Amino acid sequence: MRDGLAGLTLRGRAFLAAGVTAICCAVLLGQSTLTRIGVLVVALPLVSAFVIGRRRYALAVTRSVHPRLVAAGQPARIDLELTNAGRPSAGAILVEDQVPYALGTRPRFVLQGIARQWQRRVSYQVRSDVRGRFEIGPLTIRIADPFGLIELRRMVPGVAPLVVTPRTVVLPRIPVMGGWSGSGEHRPQAFAAGSAEDVSVREYRRGDELRRVHWRSSARVGDLMVRREEQPWEARATVLLDNRLRAHRGQGLGSSFEFAVVAAASLVLHLDQHGYAVRLVLADGSGADETSTAVLERLALVTTRQTAVIDVGWTGDQTRGGLVVAVLGGLEQRDSIALRQIRHDAGTALAMVLDVEQWAGRAAQGQPGPSPSVAGLGWRTVTLGPRDRLDSAWRDLGRASGRAAAAAGVASTRGGR
Incomplete structure (x- = not known):
């Protein structure tokens, strides 16, 4: 009951206020008919809060993104696998998945006939023109009564990442040298003259390991020479x-x-x-x-x-x-x-x-x-x-x-x- 009263909507609060006002006026004016009307108006949101508060869902969601890496402007598919391990219920619930503003509007689904061990698979698409890394989720469950007097929101934990890479342009093949x-x-490079030993060594560069220094060639040339690593x-x-x-x-x-x-x-x-x-x-x-x-x-x-x-x-x-x-x-x-x-x-x-x-x-x-x-x-x-x-x-x-x-x-x- 406490959870239900915490979910009173503006309409539900207006009903309570109107009912209490009608009862007070009926007492002051001595109108028994107005009292009955006030009690009915007050009872309606209270009964709705009691019924909605007794609903217990143990929903779990498994979220997958296909593909996980998508180019800007290209759509990605989000698959939601919903399961219920709690008690069955004949009421309808509204499911809303949280997505960043750049990916579009939040998808919503109405689920009915939720029984024990109930399973449902839903999919939707997202698309972004902005590159970046986005978190999709968590899932929000909204439970409401038919009169719109009570609305409860519950979060189902779990998020999935989606990486949107920059747009790319197909480039023509060109002749590139030195790659x-x-x-x-x-x-x-080929040497015009010299022995095979000269081909296998080169001048020392800053950062080369000393164990690669070729001392015989260094003594002959007068500068530090190191062995090439043939790879x-x-x-x-x-x-x-x-x-x-x-x-x-x-x-x-x-x-x-x-x-x-x-x-x-x-x-x-x-x-x-x-x-x-x-x-x-x-x-x-x-x-x-x-x-x-x-x-x-x-x-x-x-x-x-x-x-x-x-x-x-x-x-x-x-x-x-x-x-x-x-x-x-x-x-x-x-x-x-x-x-x-x-x-x-x-x-x-x-x-x-x-x-x-x-x-x-x-x-x-x-x-x-x-x-x-x-x-x-x-x-x-x-x-x-x-x-x-x-x-x-x-x-x-x-x-x-x-x-x-x-x-x-x-x-x-x-x-x-």
Whole structure:
């Protein structure tokens, strides 16, 4: 009874107030008929509270999400397996699953004829245009009487995660050079002269282990030489995402940062599908070798950071001779040092530079072009605005790579002559 009275609705409270008022007026005026009416009005919510309060449900829910990882704009299916281990009841209950606002409206189901060991399976779809990680649940049960006087809400614990990854764009295949590297060594080059022993050693680099120093070659050359570690070659690529807050403009889904996240996700999928071992690196230097699925899940949660400059602590043997594709926001002159270091270690360096002033609502002065701080450091660049297509920009980078490869071939031919 106490639980039922705690669930009185506005209508139920109005009935109680009207009934008590009618009884008081009947006593003062000596109207016995009005007394009976007042008692009836008061009794109706009290009886409803007694009946609803006696209902006991032991509902349990098992929630599953298919798929657990979904791209923004794509639907996901939520399956609910409901079971009742409590007493049977002929009443109807309203079931509502709690979902975040970004996933749409809350689904509701009316369940009737709940018996002991009762089971029911229901499904619904959710969809989000916003990337992120969302918790679905818990389940809310609403029990009400036919007159709308009593309404009880009970929570069924249990949640399930749904990860919404960024949208991706299918990119065309382009000729990319310098993507092949070994795990710890760059691709060996042929020597014009020298013994086989010379081919198996290289110059010492900072960070090399001393046990790999080849003392005989070091004494002959006059500099420290270390033995190469012959390992299987694999295609390695690094996608650099500039997530500095100061480098982007705009708000929400229409910001330059969200455009950059979509570009990075598209690049990760494209390079992974073409045999590259891809890793994602942020402007603060954080990154790791992960699968493409793990990288997309990481991109679903990435945010801007108060980082001043691009950290280059991640460069080294893993990027030396390999492919680096950077998605950059607004650049400053002091970023040239980091970009020069990255270009020095990479075999091929491609950059998508966002004209962030267009996202701020300010049109660029003159014809847009590659940022001098990037193109002047040996990067192959393309500039994008909010209305530009990623696939077209990637194709333009491919043409630049092809011209660079042709120029390198002509130079090597002339050198051979």
